[in-house]
Amino acid sequence: MKGIENLLAEVVAAQVNIQKKISEITSNRLKEQQQQLGDLFVEASKDLVLAIDINSRQGWCMTGQMVPVEYMNLAFTPSSTSERDRMFDEYFAEEFLEYELDEILEHCHENWNEVLSQSVDQIKIGKYHSIIPTLIIYLEYCVSSLLDSTEINSRLMRDFNRSLDDIARNKSVYELKTIDKARISVLYALSDVYYISNDFNNKRLPDLNRHWILHGRDNPQLWSMRDVKKLISVLSCLTFILSKA
Structure with missing residues (x-):
């Protein structure tokens, strides 16, 4: 009987040892998988920030209704800015455009409801x-409301830049929240497209320019539906930010 007890004890000990090794292997694999997932998350965040840089500086903001993967594809697939414009134009098809417009209307300030409708x-x-x-x-109006600023033109852009200083200084790419990325998207679009400085004696730039339009220097015959879609993307992005403020 004692021999059987010893044998059983050895079997139990062996099973415990095997289970321990299995647990160690499983734990190591989980750590490896977690590390791999973490690396993938960092790379995806970097890719999205890069896509925001590319698309927004061309006037196409990342809205709250857009799928991030699709937004990245629109940044990395085209081989030229004209092709990217065309692909975004198609992305903002009638149904999606109406959805964006409805979102803007739903969350606009009551003072603007009638004119926006x-x-x-x-x-x-x-x-x-x-x-x-x-x-x-x-x-x-949306930008000044977001910043609670009374400034205009370049001074308004200065305030916007300052509002993002802490984000850029204190957070790495993968720590940026969706709201941070949206604010960056709007800033790029405003600074590189709508608020870019262009003397009235210079040649007209390809995209809409806030200064040229509001000071009566632009040619309305050159305005297109694509210009409207770009504007809607910026306004929708601002609407998303303001709705979370």
Whole structure:
């Protein structure tokens, strides 16, 4: 009997040892998988920030309704800026554009509800030329509201840059929250497209320019539905930010 007891004890000890080794292997594999997932998350965050840089500086912001993977594809797939514009134009098809417009209307300030409702109605029937100045004015309203700023033009952009200083200084790429990325997206679009300085004696830039429009220097015949879609992407992104503020 004693021999059997010793044998059973050895079997139990062996099983415990095997289980311990299995646990160690499993634990190591889990750590490796967690590390791999962490690395993938960091790379995905870097890719998204890079996509925001590419797309937003061309006037296409990342809205709250866009799928990040699709937004990244729109940044990395095209071989030229014109091709990227075309792909975004197609992405903002009638159904998606209406969804973005409805989001803007739903969350706009009550003071702007009537004028934006009329603007949306005009966009939906293709009569967009007359409402572009209105959207530009509303864009400035959203930015000033976000920053609680009384400044305009370059001074408003200065305040926007300062508001992002802490984000850029204190956070690594993968620590950026969605709201941070949205703010960066808007800043790039404003500083590189809508608020970019261009003397009135210079040649007109390809995209809409806030200064040229509001000071009567632009040619409305050059405005397109694509310009409207770009503006809507910025306004939708601002709407998302303001709704979370």
